[in-house]
């Protein structure tokens with residue numbers, strides 16, 4: 001077939017290094033950008049097959065998100081803006097790792113197994129972040145799409161959630177919105193303005209927000225959006241990419257893991273600040289307390305703020321909709337306790353990775369999902385959206401119920417339900433704080449985090465660690481879980497777990513306890529256990 005000849009010829013321009021094997025990680029392939037040219041070409045092929053199979057537009061985002069600038073990666077976006085299914089992650093691995101001469105066989109195998117009609121048209125949307133390697137790598141994706149005769153639309157520089165949004169808009173024939181960056185700005189800013197209209201006389205201080213753009217794509221895009229917000233939000237942007245390096249000493253991951261302010265942000269006591277990550281799908285908030293103490297409001301605090309707000313509106317609207325919060329093992333113990341015991345909402349725990357949380361959140365009328373690292377959104381079932389809309393349009397209902405329904409309706413419009421979105425989440429948080437008349441300190445005071453620490457351990461092969469119970473316990477290597485249990489017992493209110501990262505070549509260690517000293521000591525002891533029992537390399541972990 002002519003198409004396969006084309007694939008053969010073009011793939012020679014994007015050859016695979018012999019013997020290189022890459023794993024599909026937490027959010028797709030991710031490694032040093034020099035190893036990725038063939039992967040990108042092949043993901044262009046795969047996205048085209050997926051498009052033929054689903055008869056819908058598929059997205060490919062070239063980004064390594066929070067990783068250092070020299071890395072890159074790829075995220076595949078399914079028709080409604082979700083991540084691709086596990087079966088297709090398997091195909092992605094098969095295709096990425098097939099040696100050059102086996103590529104056509106691997107491709108034909110997927111076509112056969114999925115009974116794909118090659119006569120079917122295909123459409124693929126492509127986006128990229130600001131990394132120097134993203135230009136050529138996104139071209140490799142496009143080459144792959146064209147080699148199989150697919151149509152492409154190159155959105156160029158966009159945030160990951162913007163690309164997810166475009167794919168969903170396209171596949172819902174515009175019902176979700178217009179599949180353009182301007183359409184995205186218009187929809188979100190209109191909803192934001194409608195929401196904040198309910199709060200007259202907001203002061204400049206209330207409208208002010210400091211943003212750390214991680215020197216990445218989020219900085220560019222939030223600048224573009226500013227005029228649409230009509231001064232309802234006054235942003236001071238730092239780490240805008242004009243001089244600093246992507247994610248270096250800044251960005252959401254740095255702030256969350258290091259529990260300190262990013263470089264370059266000039267904050268004064270009490271000012272609201274937030275940080276995006278490298279592809280703007282995560283956000284964390286923070287402020288400096290009176291004694292200069294750093295206060296972090298992470299994904300758990302965001303989930304609590306949003307679910308409290310939604311629950312209150314549902315009560316005011318008299319709508320009987322079930323609300324749940326989905327977290328991972330990284331969720332601070334205090335947040336889970338607050339959500340379950342005080343707020344009385346259902347809480348679910350899944351493995352790390354947005355795909356797992358998203359899936360779990362879909363089971364409820366309203367599913368609020370956030371990873372502690374700031375990656376998350378809210379999903380509304382179709383039935384829930386319909387009930388909200390019906391009430392908002394019902395002129396016979398009383399004012400309080402109608403007002404709550406209208407607020408809910410605009411809240412739905414403000415949220416990017418396809419995936420976690422730093423810009424959309426930021427606007428939602430700002431609107432909620434304004435509507436509830438809360439300062440960042442009052443938000444922070446909803447509950448007190450247990451002191452915690454996250455560390456990384458280098459091992460020869462992180463796959464020796466296998467986990468169970470939503471990654472809260474290890475089943476291998478032998479003796480590791482017992483070692484963790486015995487160390488946890490020494491401390492009060494303590495908890496610890498370890499898991500292999502799916503985006504970096506490290507094992508992650510998490511510990512929490514009643515004091516920071518105890519959390520630090522426990523994290524260190526568990527790191528040593530990992531180093532000794534799971535084949536640590538380099539120097540033994542040292543105490544902080």
Ligand code: G16
Pocket residue numbers: 026027064065066067277281282352353354355371373375500501502503504508
């Ligand atoms: C990705 C995933 C997140 C995950 C993070 C870290 O985020 O989308 O769900 O929490 O990686 O994963 P791991 O601990 O396996 O390295 P991002 O923002 O880097 O794409």
